[in-house]
Amino acid sequence: MADEQLMARYQRGDASAFEQLYRRHRDPVFRYLLRGCSDRERAAEMFQDVWASVVRARASWEPRAKFTTWLYRLAHNRLVDDYRLARLSTEPLEADIPVAAPEHEEPESQVSGQQRLRRVLAAVQSLPLEQREAFLLKEEGGMSLDEIGVTTGVGRETVKSRLRYALAKLRQELRDVL
């Protein structure tokens, strides 16, 4: 059943419909929040807030847009609030993410699978927030350019630009492991 139908059923009082929605989007939303703030505890807190908003909004929700666009809009707003509260810079957290220098310096060394995965996650985490969000909304939310634009409040071309820069940066950062 489509997300919108499940939400409509939940509006009518079907709690099991909510559970289906929740199970479907639980992990991607959590990862989106986790990559956004790099702190598991804060991510968990935001995660609860987002779903609480979904529950509260059931009375007024109308299927004007895709459920995922609406859901990630809630998550995006919560993430932005978290940044404002924490007064975090939206600049890349390069200083906090130790890029594995030895591997860079020794291109022939074998990079373990786990290390490679960690490098990928670290590279994504090091993207500037806007580029990171665009990347994650595509990867975790499965969104199109337009949907990403609606969620983040920018135009399609801005989304494309952010994604291009994100991919270019990741390509550069992970050139030795990919």
Place this chain on the structure above:
Amino acid sequence: MSSEPDERELDEFLAGRDRIGAAYREASRGESAPAELDAAILLAAKEAVRTPLRRRPRWLQPLVVAATLVLSLGVLLNLWRDPETRQQVVPQPSAGIAEQNFELDGPVADRAAASAEPVEAKPEPKHGQAPSLARTEARPARRSKDSAAAMPESAAPQAAPPPVSPAAQAMTEQAAGAIAESREADAKRESESSSDALRASRFGSKAADPGAVDQAAILDPDTWIERIRKILERDDEKSARLELEAFRKAYPDRVLPDDLRKLSHDK
């Protein structure tokens, strides 16, 4: 930097065919939300549907507010347009003229003389529009005197005032209102029955002084009788008669005291 490779890379990424996206998906596979959060969230969702959902349309609240305002305004306008109701709220200075005469000592008198033009029981031709004109006279005085206290009890006769001036009408009404408020509790029941009688007598009698009559209409009988007596003491028989006529219409069952009975018979 060529835009074509970037565009191709972007297209591949959006299609899910690029290496970076694939690497990310592999890296994040298995990473999930803490299980301990599930119970709380699902419980909250169940609790929320226990109470029936009352979906109020968004437009409902503004509509309710607008409707309330419209109804309130309509009621107020209707009340204001109704002469009877208006009289109750802004009672005529029944003894308007008489009152004025009563009160008009010192500054009050001066003000009254200056502003109105109280006609005391003058058979003004303006009776047609009378009530307000007559009111006009008493009101300024009343207002200045401050209402209830001012009323009929005291009263030095005033020299014959000039004819009612329409210009004083608004002032008169306000003054009457101030006085009326102070008496409203007592007088209201009586005034409802008496105001009709008063208007009738006003237009029926030659020397009708509607304003004066109206104001008196809201007085209790004893106070009214006293007022009539005071008018008589000033030898203003005409005004006294008017007052008495109004009194009798307002309180037809009231037995007149001897002195006033005589006045009534002499008519």
